[in-house]
Amino acid sequence: MGTRQQEKSEMTRRELKETATRLFLEKGYEAASIQDIAAAAGYSVGSVYRQWKSKQQLFMEIWDEYVSGFIRDSVIFAPEAPDCDTMIDYLLRRSRIFAGQELTKKLYSTSLMLSAMYDYEGLADWAHKYQQMLYLFLKQVSGSDDEPKLKTTASILHCLLNADAMSASDVKSPHYEFEYEALKDNLIAIVNTCL
Structure with missing residues (x-):
């Protein structure tokens, strides 16, 4: 993976974690779905699953x-x-x-x-x-x-x-x-x- 792609992937990962943290705090872990996290961060569900299982x-x-x-x-x-x-x-x-x-x-x-x-x-x-x-x-x-x-x-x-x-x-x-x-x-x- 090239440097530019790595930077993009790291940015995506950081944005998804920040959004997930916010939603876990607001809604609770159980109520915050992967779909909620992806949508709130402006990414696809697949983007989340490419980063975490x-x-x-x-x-x-x-x-x-x-x-x-x-x-x-x-x-x-x-x-x-x-x-x-x-x-x-x-x-x-x-x-x-x-x-x-x-x-x-x-x-x-x-x-x-x-x-x-x-x-x-x-x-x-x-x-x-x-x-x-x-x-x-x-x-x-x-x-x-x-x-x-x-x-x-x-x-x-x-x-x-x-x-x-x-x-x-x-x-x-x-x-x-x-x-x-x-x-x-x-x-x-x-x-x-x-x-």
Whole structure:
């Protein structure tokens, strides 16, 4: 495929994803059909199917890019050599920002429903880097070389931060509620187990 054709294909793909995202938010995943997406973007249904095998695959690519991009930014813009309080504040702010995004609130439950059959490439990579960031933070603040304990503690922090980030989504069960200061105190207590 020539460069010009590749650029056209990438533009088509981007426009279809933007339109699909808008329609998923407006109508919901189930109500937004491939025909709706194609028509709203000004393309044929065949154009959509040339890019993705199914609506599910289209949705999962959108979700993967959204979440992996957010995690990537969280890792890239994390404070350098922070103390415990600074890092926990940063992590909680990022969690709350993610929770407040319209995509998170409206489409998280859809991602859960569809994800059993999808391999998140970007998301898995950035989630691993986020986990590594937490591990290195714990190692730095604790001075410990107890790798199993540091990795376990990083996993616990990661799970709690994920639960906090999803607490504002449209998922009905389980529904967690986290008050900022209480959660912060508990996260700091968990970090202190490594000291």
